[in-house]
Amino acid sequence: MWISIPKRHIVTWDSICSSISPEELDVVMEPFLCMVPYLLVECASSDEQRAQYSLEPFTYERPTNIPPARAGDCGHIDAWINVLRERYDANPQHFRSERMCFLDHLFAQLWRFNYKDFKDSEPDQDGLGRRLPGGAWNYYAGTIPSFCQSNKVWGTDIDDVYAPVNYNDTHWIAMWISIPKRHIVARDSICSSISPEELDV
Structure with a gap:
């Protein structure tokens, strides 16, 4: 999982995409999509910093063109x-x-x-x-x-x-x-x- 704070976006890499369906992954990712932006606003050290963030949920994607793990791709x-x-x-x-x-x-x-x-x-x-x-x-x-x-x-x-x-x-x-x-x-x-x-x- 890669969380990009500036892009408000999360990328998940899965070498075995068939192991979890898109619907199941939505459920797994929901806490991160909602709580990461909340944490940034809640813990901001100043109003100026807080204004940079939003409580809007992050977006996410799971690229499906990731090749399976191979001995040479380590x-x-x-x-x-x-x-x-x-x-x-x-x-x-x-x-x-x-x-x-x-x-x-x-x-x-x-x-x-x-x-x-x-x-x-x-x-x-x-x-x-x-x-x-x-x-x-x-x-x-x-x-x-x-x-x-x-x-x-x-x-x-x-x-x-x-x-x-x-x-x-x-x-x-x-x-x-x-x-x-x-x-x-x-x-x-x-x-x-x-x-x-x-x-x-």
């Missing part, structure tokens, strides 16, 4: 992750832990793409020595993503890893890796978009 996801990373870097106390990191879309994309190589490579007598994806050590050591590098090592300085996962070039899932619990939680806002069996893969 700028918007990485931009949002960068916002989180920058806020965390500046104020880690505002987050649930100071032992966490946020990764870009390439982490999951590379690991999923190279998983067959990992499985097919022969381990040594200790069960190690398999082929990891390129950049695996850099993620582990916190040197990438390069924006707001954490330089914190997984398991030593980091307990929780958060990353976006693209499914089938059409849908995004959030992934939380808990290192101490040896457990991964997949958060999916539209569970019907992927079956449990597909998610296993």
Whole structure:
């Protein structure tokens, strides 16, 4: 959602337009259309500032020519992750832990793409020595993503890893890796978009 105060207009972007009808979206948007202008008038610091605004509801649109999320069109996801990373870097106390990191879309994309190589490579007598994806050590050591590098090592300085996962070039899932619990939680806002069996893969 993009709220333009000067234009008195709201734009919503939806990568899966079929997930909500125009009528349902009208209901979702109504509070914002009415309460944003009210807030601007109510909280204006002077009569002069108040005169710039109106209680008339904002307008909104949902462009329908937005292509579905694709693995190569990840700028918007990485931009949002960068916002989180920058806020965390500046104020880690505002987050649930100071032992966490946020990764870009390439982490999951590379690991999923190279998983067959990992499985097919022969381990040594200790069960190690398999082929990891390129950049695996850099993620582990916190040197990438390069924006707001954490330089914190997984398991030593980091307990929780958060990353976006693209499914089938059409849908995004959030992934939380808990290192101490040896457990991964997949958060999916539209569970019907992927079956449990597909998610296993």
